[in-house]
Structures are given as C-alpha cells and as structure tokens.
Amino acid sequence: MVPIHRNPSVLRHLHRRATATWRVPLDHAGFRRFTVETKKLGSVGRVIHDAHPSAPRHHYGAIVVGGGPAGLATVGTLLDEDVKPILWIDHEFQGGRLNAQYREVPSNTKVSLFIAFARATAAFRKIADQDPTPPAYAALQAMDQDTGCDLAAAGDMCVELTAGLGREADVVMEYGHVEAGSLNQEGVWSVTTRPTAAGQGKQVGAPTTRLLVLATGARPLPPRLPDTYTHLSPLHLDTALSPTALAKALPRNRDVKIGLVGASHSAILVLRNLYELARSTHPGLRVKWFSRHPLRYAVDKGDWILRDNTGLKGETAVWARENLEEGVWEQSNVKEYVRKIFTTPGEGEKVAYERELGGKGVDMICEAVGFEKGDLPRLERRAERAGLEGEGIGRIEADGLTGGLRDEFGEIRGLKGVGIAWPERVTDKEGNVESSVGLWKFMRYLKRVVPEWARECK
Missing domain, CATH: 3.50.50 (FAD/NAD(P)-binding domain)
Structure with a gap:
C-alpha cells in the first residue's frame, strides 16, 4: 500500500505514477477527485487497485540531499538529463545557509551570473519566464548586471526557483533529514529519513535509488x-x-x-x-x-x-x-x-x-x-550475505573532477558530492589549483558532470 502524503509535489508524483503504472486516465478534474479520495481514505491503494503489488515502492532516479544552491542546481540539471523522478530532501527548502546566514554579505559575483544560474536549465527557465515575472528574478534583472549585490537577492532567487521545482511532477520534496544510507551489492542505495517539524507528510519505508547526491553544505570551522x-x-x-x-x-x-x-x-x-x-x-x-x-x-x-x-x-x-x-x-x-x-x-x-x-x-x-563539511548521514555498504553486518563507509573524499566520492576502500558506487563541501577542483593557466565555489561555478560543474552521472545510474 502506498502511503498518503500531504505535500503537493508528492501528490503530483503519485498522479504520474497512477497514470503510468495503473494506466488510469486522469484529467484535471479526475486528479482532483483522486487526491481528495486519497486524503480521505489514507492510501492510493484504496483509491486505485495496484495491479503490481510486488513492485518496489519509492524507487527514484536520484535522491538529492540538501536544499541550498548546489542541491537546487543538481535537481535542475538532473531533470535536463531526464533522470526522473527525483526525491529532494531538506529540512526547510529555504535556500540553505546562503539565504539563512549570509543575506547581508555583498557578493563577489556579478549579477549577470546569478541571472545565468536562473536560466541554466529548462526547469529553471520555465519558472523564470512565467507571466508575471517572479519578483526575485525581476529584481535581479533590474540591477546593474556588471556589479555585485547583497546575497539576499541571490537567496531570494534560490527560494523562488525551489518553490517552482516543487510544482514539477517529477520532483518530490520531503522536509526532513537523511539519517542513513545503505548501498547493496546491486548498486542500489536505500535511505532512512527523519521528518522535520516543517514536514508535510512522512516518507514511509526506505526510498531507494542508484544515484545519491550529497549537497549538504559547509559551516565555519x-x-x-x-x-x-x-x-x-x-x-x-x-x-x-x-x-x-x-x-x-x-x-x-x-x-x-x-x-x-x-x-x-x-x-x-x-x-x-x-x-x-x-x-x-x-x-x-x-x-x-x-x-x-x-x-x-x-x-x-x-x-x-x-x-x-x-x-x-x-x-x-x-x-x-x-x-x-x-x-x-x-x-x-x-x-x-x-x-x-x-x-x-x-x-x-x-x-x-x-x-x-x-x-x-x-x-x-x-x-x-575556513569552513568544514556539514553533518553527513551514516553511510554503509551492505554485507554480501544475510546475517552479516554492513561495512561502514569511512572518511569520504571527493574526486574534484567528476563529483564521485570515495573512501579508503575506493570509489563508492552511485554516491556523488557537490557544492561548497565537495567543490570542483580547477587549475588556472599559471598552474594554481583551487576549489571552485559559487552559484554559477556549481552550475557550470554540474552541467559538465551530470550527463555522466545519468549514464551511470541508468
């Protein structure tokens, strides 16, 4: 039985599943009846008979952890690569630490690059090109494009784009924390989540995916x-x-x-x-x-x-x-x-x-x-034979060229890292090596590596 959710993005995802899995033709009015009956009866299974009761529940094309700018950019680029559906998990979906802590900080990025970020994926452009123009995007358009601005403007843009992605049928937003992730021998991750007080429903059971992306941010040392x-x-x-x-x-x-x-x-x-x-x-x-x-x-x-x-x-x-x-x-x-x-x-x-x-x-x-990585979920590789304990994943390091993550035992299958905690490693024309941090830099990195992630997880 599929659990009931109050989150509108979850309901839209269930609508997609209903039409795809059970071949039920739902027009707008039909979807309204579907959601009303689902809320009333408590499960999709009581509204539409599941013809495939043994089919796996809650399997996603990708699970993205973190609702800051890097997590936002990850969801947008994954949608461009047709990695669907996406489970997106964050405790509040309000633009991450950038918007919570650094709104008064002047940017060291030109406004034009924030505009470029907001137009970098098809899903983002769909949001930005609405009529009337979303206010945060309109505010950026009105600024001098060759100067910086307070990060509040970028934070508002991120919140605006986040809300827009929540209306996508292929994006399920869950308010909560990822407590643990377990990788089995077939390369499938199962994730344990804990809802926050802001949560609009609870994910029952362990969602699974072949692509787990950590965009978990960083904090000052x-x-x-x-x-x-x-x-x-x-x-x-x-x-x-x-x-x-x-x-x-x-x-x-x-x-x-x-x-x-x-x-x-x-x-x-x-x-x-x-x-x-x-x-x-x-x-x-x-x-x-x-x-x-x-x-x-x-x-x-x-x-x-x-x-x-x-x-x-x-x-x-x-x-x-x-x-x-x-x-x-x-x-x-x-x-x-x-x-x-x-x-x-x-x-x-x-x-x-x-x-x-x-x-x-x-x-x-x-x-x-400097900064240190934010808290990570407990991660393990599941044992090959039943009855044996899983092997904990050790200290994680990133491949700054591909976004892949590894520990002392080697690359961790299907686990990627992005954002300020796992930035791209770049070398300039004089041979200086730096970590590339910033909204547009995150997006540029993801546009390069996500197509390969998509090929790996399919």
Whole structure:
C-alpha cells in the first residue's frame, strides 16, 4: 500500500505514477477527485487497485540531499538529463545557509551570473519566464548586471526557483533529514529519513535509488583559540558576517577588544563590519587583526581570472585597497580602530598569540580561517550475505573532477558530492589549483558532470 502524503509535489508524483503504472486516465478534474479520495481514505491503494503489488515502492532516479544552491542546481540539471523522478530532501527548502546566514554579505559575483544560474536549465527557465515575472528574478534583472549585490537577492532567487521545482511532477520534496544510507551489492542505495517539524507528510519505508547526491553544505570551522586562552569568548563567523547580528552581539556601553584571525574574503568582510561599528554605534570597540600574509586579490586576465576563488573581489577588494594596504594604511581612518599583527605559521605565530592574547588584552575572538563539511548521514555498504553486518563507509573524499566520492576502500558506487563541501577542483593557466565555489561555478560543474552521472545510474 502506498502511503498518503500531504505535500503537493508528492501528490503530483503519485498522479504520474497512477497514470503510468495503473494506466488510469486522469484529467484535471479526475486528479482532483483522486487526491481528495486519497486524503480521505489514507492510501492510493484504496483509491486505485495496484495491479503490481510486488513492485518496489519509492524507487527514484536520484535522491538529492540538501536544499541550498548546489542541491537546487543538481535537481535542475538532473531533470535536463531526464533522470526522473527525483526525491529532494531538506529540512526547510529555504535556500540553505546562503539565504539563512549570509543575506547581508555583498557578493563577489556579478549579477549577470546569478541571472545565468536562473536560466541554466529548462526547469529553471520555465519558472523564470512565467507571466508575471517572479519578483526575485525581476529584481535581479533590474540591477546593474556588471556589479555585485547583497546575497539576499541571490537567496531570494534560490527560494523562488525551489518553490517552482516543487510544482514539477517529477520532483518530490520531503522536509526532513537523511539519517542513513545503505548501498547493496546491486548498486542500489536505500535511505532512512527523519521528518522535520516543517514536514508535510512522512516518507514511509526506505526510498531507494542508484544515484545519491550529497549537497549538504559547509559551516565555519569552530574557533580553536578559546581552548588555549579560556578567557576569550568566541565570536562566531556567521554572526560577524552580518552587520545586524554583530551590532546586537557586541556591547555598546563599554570597551570591548576583538581579535580577528585571517586575511580571506570573509575575514576582510568581518574587519570592515567591525570598523563600521567602531566608528559609529560602538565607540569602545577595538580590533587586533592577525594575518599570516599580505592581502591577495583576484586579477582579471581577460579570458581568465587569477586567484578567482581565493582572492578579494568586488567592493571588499576596493575597500581593502583603499584602507589596508601599505601606503594608505597610515592615513586610513581604519588605523584608529584596528591594529595589524603579522604572524608566521609555527612558533612565531604561537609567540604572537601568547603576547597579544595571553594577557587578557582581548575579550572576544573571531577566526575566519575556513569552513568544514556539514553533518553527513551514516553511510554503509551492505554485507554480501544475510546475517552479516554492513561495512561502514569511512572518511569520504571527493574526486574534484567528476563529483564521485570515495573512501579508503575506493570509489563508492552511485554516491556523488557537490557544492561548497565537495567543490570542483580547477587549475588556472599559471598552474594554481583551487576549489571552485559559487552559484554559477556549481552550475557550470554540474552541467559538465551530470550527463555522466545519468549514464551511470541508468
């Protein structure tokens, strides 16, 4: 018996199954009667007799885990390759951490590339070309295409596209978490899910697929210096990247000294946020900025970009050049609130930290030094013989050229990774190797590798 779902996208999928599997001709009115009766009686099986009761339930062309930009792009590109139906699982389907945490962050991507993302797949174009034009897409169209924008605009676009995909008959959206995945000897994954409070129905039984895609995202590395200097209060990078949240997190009526570690794009964004507060609403705020190296900038070489993924870009780069570089630093207003401390990895860095942090001259510390993968489901390879325990999958690494995932025993069949946790590995014309991160970069990568995924899983 097929379980009842309240999720409209699930009902549309059941409609497709009803017409394909049971050959029941359902027009619009018939589908309405079908869904009403299904809700009333509690199962499709009570509405339409299942002529094939032994057929497997809930088998999907692909299961995609994660509702952020990379998961969204994955679903769109899979639909282009006719990988259907797709089970898409996320706890809220609201644009991932990009939309939840980084709406106030200025993009280092031109608006034109967000537009390109929104038009990169047939399903996306169908959504963008609606009449009237969806508001988030229309807002991007109205902006200067050659400059950046706040990531709120990109986040709104992702939410808009997500909602549109939820209306596709071949996309089943399940609000929940993937707790575990098990791979059998035939290359079929079975997945165990746990619904969230936002869920609109519960997936009964274990959905299966030959293609499991992890787009599970990443989060800032946890601070480590408070473990050594216990008087330091951690200032989370997510908080520091939001001017609104940062202003609320710091006291206005007393002096507070912040240590900031890093020279990445994120670190300079935080430094600028701290400076803006110090010169306005938080006059007692001062910053010690620890950096291992001079600032690095992305450089447009015409047909390619040097340090495309690691260098400062956009308005952040402009602000850094105008305020932080030698030759302008001495005259910069930033110098009134910020002290630069250059360190070298190893003992020299330890000495600097002990000198600057050990005497309790700093109250809070923000470490903008990178990201780590989000939580992954438990994964295992099922044993060959009944009665034997499955073999747990170990530490996973990605092939940054194909999206395939592997552990110490080799490639894991039918398991792929995308997004900030599993980015494409790119080599520029000078031989520099970087991880390629960004909405358009995720899409470009997927357009290249998904056709091969589709061939593998059919």
